[in-house]
Amino acid sequence: MIKIYAPASIGNVGVGFDILGAAITPIDGTLLGDCVSIKSSNTFQLNCYGNFSTHLPSDITKHITWKAWNWFNKKTNKKKPISITLEKNMPIGSGLGSSASSIVASVLAFNYFYKTKLTTIELIKLMGTLEGSISGGIHYDNVAPCYLGGLQLITNDIQYPIQKLPVFKNWLWIIAWPGITVSTSSARNILPLHYSQEECVQNSRNLSTFIHALYTQKSELAIRFMKDTIAEPYRILLIKKFLYIKKTIKKLGALTCNISGSGPTLFSICLNISIANKVKNWLEKNYIKNNQGFVHICKIDQLGARKIRI
Numbered sequence: 001m002i003k004i005y006a007p008a009s010i011g012n013v014g015v016g017f018d019i020l021g022a023a024i025t026p027i028d029g030t031l032l033g034d035c036v037s038i039k040s041s042n043t044f045q046l047n048c049y050g051n052f053s054t055h056l057p058s059d060i061t062k063h064i065t066w067k068a069w070n071w072f073n074k075k076t077n078k079k080k081p082i083s084i085t086l087e088k089n090m091p092i093g094s095g096l097g098s099s100a101s102s103i104v105a106s107v108l109a110f111n112y113f114y115k116t117k118l119t120t121i122e123l124i125k126l127m128g129t130l131e132g133s134i135s136g137g138i139h140y141d142n143v144a145p146c147y148l149g150g151l152q153l154i155t156n157d158i159q160y161p162i163q164k165l166p167v168f169k170n171w172l173w174i175i176a177w178p179g180i181t182v183s184t185s186s187a188r189n190i191l192p193l194h195y196s197q198e199e200c201v202q203n204s205r206n207l208s209t210f211i212h213a214l215y216t217q218k219s220e221l222a223i224r225f226m227k228d229t230i231a232e233p234y235r236i237l238l239i240k241k242f243l244y245i246k247k248t249i250k251k252l253g254a255l256t257c258n259i260s261g262s263g264p265t266l267f268s269i270c271l272n273i274s275i276a277n278k279v280k281n282w283l284e285k286n287y288i289k290n291n292q293g294f295v296h297i298c299k300i301d302q303l304g305a306r307k308i309r310i
């Protein structure tokens with residue numbers, strides 16, 4: 001029996017639409033991510049449980065874990081009976097890489113079970129393709145950090161398709177999911193197909209300065225350039241009172257307020273725990289819409305997906 005845990009992630013990281021992603025983990029030890037366990041069995045079984053398992057499609061063949069299993073089953077042609085358990089701890093359509101978490105945990109578990117020995121690049125490609133099949137476009141900014149941990153830059157280069165970036169060790173990442181969903185494909189569909197020269201130049205400037213600031217460890221510079229001109233200006237229309245929320249938490253001492261992935265989760269960076277707690281409390285009172293929503297203070301998860309003890 002093997003069990004794989006795959007952490008939550010923040011796609012785009014406020015400045016790198018589709019090309020930056022960070023794996024995160026709550027500092028209070030909460031396991032914020034899906035788990036997949038598998039063992040040999042006499043019959044094929046796919047069982048789901050966990051807080052968000054009731055939101056999964058009832059047609060098993062539309063299930064991302066089933067799609068991943070189907071890929072390995074065809075590839076190996078072994079028809080080995082298998083019992084799969086998905087622990088769905090991540091809310092679907094939250095902007096926290098929920099589908100990536102299920103995909104990464106499933107693919108790694110099957111790669112181990114079927115002894116397929118795919119390379120890191122082959123695994124990433126497969127994960128991206130599966131992600132594309134459910135979110136309306138292949139993007140690696142959730143699957144790459146979820147699999148490999150840390151802050152990842154997606155280059156799409158043949159030899160070095162992803163690169164791990166340095167981070168600021170003292171940054172605390174507050175994430176707030178209101179308890180409602182936004183589908184990634186609809187949040188992608190509202191984006192323009194064309195951008196002006198000025199928007200492109202500004203976006204290049206923001207992203208390159210941010211990366212420079214990471215390598216030179218200039219935290220204030222990085223914060224000032226954590227701005228997106230490609231997705232966020234359009235997506236804030238999907239988030240009620242976004243500008244008011246941003247202004248208010250900045251008054252409390254938060255350094256940033258951005259959309260995590262395609263939303264509606266917001267993330268904010270704080271430098272000390274007392275400010276982080278104030279921001280967390282404010283978001284809990286003012287951004288959470290029901291008892292499913294949550295706010296966590298997180299740090300970067302450098303480990304990525306991993307085997308966990310059963």
Ligand code: HSE
Nearest residue numbers: 011018139141261262
């Ligand atoms: N880069 C993707 C998007 C992330 O913004 O659509 C989705 O979580």
